[in-house]
Structures are given as structure tokens and as C-alpha cells.
Amino acid sequence: MTQVNSGIPSAASNGLCSCHVCRLVSRRSRFSRREHCPRCGATLHFRKPRSIERCWALVIASYILYIPANLLVMMETGSLINYRKDTIVSGVVHLWKTGSWMIAVIVFIASVAIPVLKLFSLTFLLISVQRRSTWRPRQRTRLFRLLEAVGRWSMLDIYVVTLLAALVQLGSLAVVKAGPAAVAFGAVVILTMFATMQFDPRLIWDPLQKEEIHD
């Protein structure tokens, strides 16, 4: 834990702004006016524009879609012997019961724990940023990095289901079909990834500057 130095001025507090497109640093007036990059003409922003708002929207959408993703059927497996319709949780339970503990754990972590963790973490970050919290900005930044890193791994489920659905089509012998939950779940994963992309970690540090930076 290094002492967080709040005295360091940020680029934004000095009126400097880097272009998102060509990375040219240009000087901006403090006034919230729409300005263009002198080199490439892209709109300049001190921070990701409307980052919190967009992030919230995507997080809320993810929350909404997370419900059907867990309630609806993820995968239908039909074979000569039986026909199963599994939601994510029932699939995990089934795997656990049939003795594939490792796989059950992996599936649980990838498709239940991580999405939930992502959503809760994002929510926490958003709330903390909105409340201009100065609580442990470094840890929160680390959490954000973790979110970015882990984001794509919850696609594991979708990969498995889509791969199986594509491969296992043996007529009446065995059939694997992706259920409607797969779509919802995929949407949740993608939306959380977008939400993470929309989140500007600099906002975590801004409250330390005792100044608000918009745009």
C-alpha cells in the first residue's frame, strides 16, 4: 500500500487533453465546450464522455438480462437414453452430482461467479465514483483491471454451448441445442464487457484532485 499522493496534478486539471484517436495532446480551455483535435478533427474529451451514465445503462441492462439467462434453458441435450434441458445452475448441479466436480467448479466460476462478480464490482465502482469516494483508489483501480482481464472469460459457457451445438448433431442419437438462455447470457457477457470499456478509471482518481472534470 503506497500512500496515495493527491497533490499530483492531472493532465485535465492543467487543461491538457489527449485525443482518443490520434493521441495528440492539445490544450483545452476549461470551459465545457465542444472542441476538436487540431490534428485529426476528432472530438476531444478530458474523460470518457458520459462514462458513468453509459456504464450504468449497460450494467442495468446486464442485470435485467442476467435473470432470464439463469432461468431459461441454456442447453438442450437429447440422446437415445434421455433428454435434458439444463439451465446454468441445473447443469452445474447435474455435473456435480454425476461426479465431474472439477468441471462443475469451472463452469460455476466461469458462468455464475464471474458474471456476478463483474456486475457487482462495476456497480460498486460506479457508486463509489458517483459518491466521489476517496476510499482506496489504488485497490479500486486494481479491481477495474481485474474486471477488464477477466471479462472475456465468462464467454467460456457460450463457447462450449455453441461448439457442442455445432459439433454434436447426430440425428436421433444425440442432439445438443443452445437454449434461449445462451443468448441472454451472451448478451450479459458482452454488455458487461462494454460497460467495463465505458468505465473511465481516471474517474476513480479525480475526486482526489478536489475538482470535477466533466466531458
Next chain:
Amino acid sequence: MTDTPEKNALDDIPEAVSEPKRRFSIQLVWIIPIVAALIGLSIAVKAYIDRGQVITITFKTGEGLEAGKTKLKYKDVMIGEVKSIAISNDRSHVVVTAEVTKDARGLMVKDTRFWVVRARISGGNVSGLNTLLGGSYIGVEAGTYTEPREDFVGLESPPAVSVDVPGRQFVLHSTEVGSLDTGSPIFFRRMQVGQVVGTELDRDGKGVTVKIFIRSPYDKFIKVNTYFWHASGIDLTLSASGVKVDTESMVSILLGGISFEEPEGKGDAPPAPPNTIFSLYATRDDAAKHAAAVEKFVLVFKESVRGLAVGAPVDLRGVTVGEVTKIDVALNAKGTDFTVPVEIQFYPNHLLPKANGQEKAPETGDRMLRRLLDDMVAHGFRAQIKSASLLTGQLYVALDFVPGTRPAKIDWKADPPRFPTVPGSMEKLQKNLIEIVQRIEKLPLEQIAGDAGTTIRSLDSTLKSADQLLKNMDRNLVPEARSVLIESRQAIDEVKKTLADARQTLGGANGVLAPDAPVQIDLRDTMREVSRAAQSLRVLGDYLEQHPEALIRGKKQEK
């Protein structure tokens, strides 16, 4: 913008190009959660709308059923799923709770039927083989009512015929079910036109009821006078013409079956209404016999019917016109004697006069038949028991005109009517024997014996007098006879002597005349000499003939 030379490091940082600020606008990003919410809502609404109806079905056993796995299928389309299986409160059966999909709700009506589909082999078809691997499912057959219902009692076996197959059901009564089972085929002219849908024992246990279903359009062939028989097995008939094997089909051999037919030449009978009750006979011949009008009569015999069996033929001059159906024994009203009432079934159609080869329908000929029978009985038409085979002692009932019987009538009031009988041939024989014995008994044997005694005595005296007579003869006749004999012997001796002399004389003659007698030999020699002399003379004659000169010159010398 203006340059501020205070910060050299940032001198070369260009100014951003600014433009006038725009009004705050709602972010498009909020469309995403709105859409997500809409999707979520729509899914929720759809789930609510599509929520199935929960029904309960009770089965005797939960064999093959699994909660959360077993499906409900209507025409092999999944319409629901078993949610849970519980045991009923009284522990007598299982209660299956199932959820059916929305579009199958209309199927859950008052008479909808449920059964567990398992692999079955019955009635010539194998069904539900896929359930061996895929597990059983619950078959559903929609009812015809409109009244919805939520609790059902499941069938233990699948319905043989589904409701939506057009056709008609009929009921058959039989003494035994044979090899029939649900699903056994029903043949008409060896073509399968229906199947058995159920077999059950009658309440009184005296027979079985077989429910059959005939598919449309074949159901119109079931007429009121159609007869049915067991088509199972092989009918082997050994007759003078060889072996005749009659089978319906391989399937029916294995699984049993029923055939039906209309009686021939009966014209068109009206089609039978559904659920008409028919009799099911053992064989086609039986059925054909019974299909004709049957008259039942009771024959009362006083004699023993040992050897007469149920099923024995009733015979009219060699033609079987019926059979014995029941043999009983009854005490007569006074309690002094037993009678044997024999019930027969008799097909009087054989008796009806045939109009141009077509038998008249029995329905119309009923009264006529009675009159005819009465008439015949008046002319001496009687039933009697005859022996079919002296070896086996089997009897049969023969109907024929018996001349010289006492007049009798058919008692139509009795049920069944009493037909007059005459004692059978065996009984006649017995009667005759008894009569002979009685006659022998009537003979005055003792008197005869007494007479014989006196006769013998008189014979004795006769013999004695004969003896005396002989003795007298001995005394008086014999001496004289002896003298006569001596004389005659002497005479014979003399005759013998005379004969010996004659023989000697003859012997002498023999001596002369015998071939080796000396006289004879001498005579022969003499004769030989004479013939030689004659020969020499002939030679001399010949020589002299040729050489007459020889007489002078003598014989020439041979050189």
C-alpha cells in the same frame, strides 16, 4: 486561443478547436437497458402466458416414470412433462403430477386417456421399442368431451383403438378366451379388419366377454346374423380325402384371432348396430352350424345312455342335423324310476323343403317348421339312441320314421319342447332277451322231468323184455342153426376138394402148354429145322434158276 509562455514544456501543445456547446441530450446508450428490459419482460410475459396446466394422473405403478424426465406425448408430439411422482394417500397407487403445454390444454378433457408407453409385444405388433432406450413416456389420447378436467386415472395398458379411428365396437361372448388378447387380429376373408380391444371374464364366471373393434369401412360387414369363431391355431382334419390343414394366418396361429362370416344364401341382413352381442364359436363349422336356426328339444329316454356324450351327433339317415348339448338324469314324478332327459340342438333347416335350391329364411319358416315337425311326428318320426360303434360303445341320437310306434306328439309347451322317443336298438335287444328268459321260465320243467322219469322206466322194462327175447332165441334157434352150419361146412369141404382136382387138371394142361414144356421145345426145334430146310431149298432153287447147268456139271469152282 492565446499562447501562454509560462510553461515552456507545454508550448508546443496545440490548442483544441472548439465549437459552440450543444444542448444536453439524452444518451442513446439507455436504449440498451430499455431493450433488455423489454426482452426480459416479454420473456416473462411469454412464460406466464405459456405456463402449462398442471394435471394429476393416477397409475397403479410408477414403472418407467421419472419426475422431470418422462414426457407426455400426444400423437408422438411432446405436450408436457412429469413434474413429480408421489404415492397416493391410501398407498394404493401413484399420483403423477404433470405439466402440459399451453397448446395442449384443450386436450385435457373429461374422457382424455393416459397410459404409460413401454415396449410391448402384443397382438402381432411390437410397439414402443424406442422406449427401451429413451425411457417410457405417457401416451395421451384426447377425449371427445369439452368439459375440462385436471385429475385423471391412467390406463394400465394402451387403448387398442384410438378414439379418432372410425369404426364400431361389438361384443362377443365365448366359453373361453383361448389365446385371444388385446390386439388380437380379426379377419374377414383372411383380411385383417379389426382387433380385439379387451377381454374380460363375465361376472358370473361362466364365460368371457371379448370386446372387438372393426375398422370402418369394414364394420358394415357385421350383419345381425354374422357369426364369429376362433381363428387361432391350426385346424387339422383327417378325412378319407387326406389331411386338410386350415389356418387363418401365421399371426393368428401365434396370437390367436377371430374370423367372421355371414351365413351363405341368407340374403342381405341389416348391419348390426354398435355393441351388438354375438356368440364366439370354437370353430368355423360350429359357428356355421349355430348360425342356422337352432331348435332345442329335450328327449326323454328311460334306458341307460352310457356312451352318449355331449356333442354326440343327432343324425338323420347319416346326415348330422344337430348335436347333444346336455345330458341329465331325473326322477320321475312318482319317484319310482329315473329318466334321462337329453337336450339336443337341432338345425331344422335341413328338413325344410327347399324351394329352387334356396332355403327359406328360418325367421319366416318358424311356424311352418312346427307344423312340419308335428306332421312328421304324426307319421312316426321319432328319436332313438343308436350305437355308433360297438367297439367304443359310443352312442348317437338318430331321428327317423319308425314304423309301428304308438302315436305321440311334440310337447311344445315344455321348455325346451319334448320330442317323442322310441327305445333304441340296444334296448330292444335287451327286451327280447328278457322275453326269451321269461319264456324259459314259463316252461313246465318239473313235469317234463317227471315225464322223462316214467319214460325212462318204461324203456327199462322194454329193454328187459328184449333181453329175454334174445335168450329165448338163443335157446331155440341156435342148435338148429349149428347143425345147419356143420352141414354147410361139409358141403363146402367137398366143394374145396372138387376145386383142388380141377386145379390139378389145369396144372397138367399148364405143363403141356407152358413155354418151357418139353413138348413145346421139341416143337420149336422141329419148326426151326423145317425153316432151315426150306431156306436151303430156296437157295438151291435160286442157284438152279441161274445155273440150270449145275444139275449136270455140278457147282463151278470159285476162282
